[in-house]
Amino acid sequence: MNAMLKRPMKTLMAVGVSLGLAVGFSATVSASDWKPTKAVEYIAPANPGGGWDTLVRTTANVIRAEGLSDQNFAAINVPGGGGAIAWAQIARDSKNDHKLFATSPPIILVPLSGTSRFNHKDFTPIARLITDYSIVLVRADSPYQTVNDLFNAIKNNSRLSVGGGSAAGSMDHISIAGAASVAGLKASDVNYIAFSGGGEAMTNLLGGHVEAVITGAGESLGQLEGNQLRALAVSSPERIQGALSSVPTYQEQGIDYTFDIWRGVMGPKDMSPAAVTYYQDLFAKMMETDSWTEATTRLGWLDAYQNSEEFGAFLDEQLEQFSAVLGELGLLRQ
CATH class of the missing domain: 3.40.190.150 (Bordetella uptake gene, domain 1)
Known part of the structure; x- marks a missing residue:
């Protein structure tokens, strides 16, 4: 993998x-x-x-x-x-x-x-x-401070869900499932919830219906500006310069993965x-x-x-x- x-x-x-x-x-x-x-x-x-x-x-x-x-x-x-x-x-x-x-x-x-x-x-x-690259987002009040926190929680509770704006088996699903696999979970351990688009996925995250959302880094900028969300990881090989420069990569967190x-x-x-x-x-x-x-x-x-x-x-x-x-x-x- x-x-x-x-x-x-x-x-x-x-x-x-x-x-x-x-x-x-x-x-x-x-x-x-x-x-x-x-x-x-x-x-x-x-x-x-x-x-x-x-x-x-x-x-x-x-x-x-x-x-x-x-x-x-x-x-x-x-x-x-x-x-x-x-x-x-x-x-x-x-x-x-x-x-x-x-x-x-x-x-x-x-x-x-x-x-x-x-x-x-x-x-x-x-x-x-x-x-572009994928980015993992959680609510600002989420207990998960790192992407490993999120994956450990998923490992211990298979009902925890990650939302995305693409269909099951498509881009967002593959991105988060691949990262989880490299982190030591089974790709199928990720309870991925498909929404009709990124906007609907964000609404469900803010409403507490999913634990996290996986989306495109470029598409996340507007969502992060409101300080209601926090980014846990980006799938780039190095940090993205500019507005997302504070977001750590998977690799920085010990997960040898890019997407x-x-x-x-x-x-x-x-x-x-x-x-x-x-x-x-x-x-x-x-x-x-x-x-x-x-x-x-x-x-x-x-x-x-x-x-x-x-x-x-x-x-x-x-x-x-x-x-x-x-x-x-x-x-x-x-």
């Missing part, structure tokens, strides 16, 4: 190398004059306010503000099924060079859990863009090679702008660029890793 879920520092360092190589590669192959000839449908497979929606709107705004494309990237929300509703619609639109969608670990996890018949191989990887919430962009299957080159080059240029730097600093995101080929290989690796975790949880359906 440990070896499968850890994201060592050398991997993150390699991202910087990948960016340099990818930009060079794009400059070489972008001799094609292909450009979008109409507005690009840019889909967030969820309601407004979550991680996918934030990625879509942030990148679209930066592209527009920096004048990187003559066409508008139109944000469209298609919620339902943890992404499955949007994926089904996009899968029917093969070869469409004017459609993109935001993606993250659920593109692997949801199909493995059996709640979508479409997986990452049914789409075209464009680029991985950023990495990336990567986010990127994909398109329909069988997009033209020229369109793929255009988009991966566009996102690489976007990430070099001041507007992007300002946005990622505000959101606590870390650049983690991979071009289309690299991103596709990364997704295949994620499939292997998450299959093992879901198998341990008894949630693997393939």
Whole structure:
């Protein structure tokens, strides 16, 4: 479990190398004059306010503000099924060079859990863009001062619950179950309660219906500002600078575990090679702008660029890793 879920520092360092190589590669192959000839449908497979929606709107705004494309990237929300509703619609639109969608670990996890018949191989990887991390939150008056306090309590009382805004077997569940496993519990010992979104999970935490919540670090900033919650651990390899710099990592607390919430962009299957080159080059240029730097600093995101080929290989690796975790949880359906 440990070896499968850890994201060592050398991997993150390699991202910087990948960016340099990818930009060079794009400059070489972008001799094609292909450009979008109409507005690009840019889909967030969820309601407004979550991680996918934030990625879509942030990148679209930066592209527009920096004048990187003559066409508008139109944000469209298609919620339902943890992404499955949007994926089904996009899968029917093969070869469409004017459609993109935001993606993250659920593109692997949801199909493995059996709640979508479409997986990452049914789409075209464009680029991985950023990495966020998971964070464990408790109420400010909680007796748990460290994440080990929480795990020890769970070990002694299986009824204690941890809430999250993704489905059972999806991103939040996998993150907390993996950490618990490395800490010496069974992944299945975590009584995970799935809510319809992060907002509902927070409401239940504040209402005392769950002991803790697992969510994205970038999405937790607003919740922590009110001083009603306290963060116990973040899944990054080092402390996150800025507003979350006081939150210890799992590793600082003796749990040799990290977990990336990567986010990127994909398109329909069988997009033209020229369109793929255009988009991966566009996102690489976007990430070099001041507007992007300002946005990622505000959101606590870390650049983690991979071009289309690299991103596709990364997704295949994620499939292997998450299959093992879901198998341990008894949630693997393939």
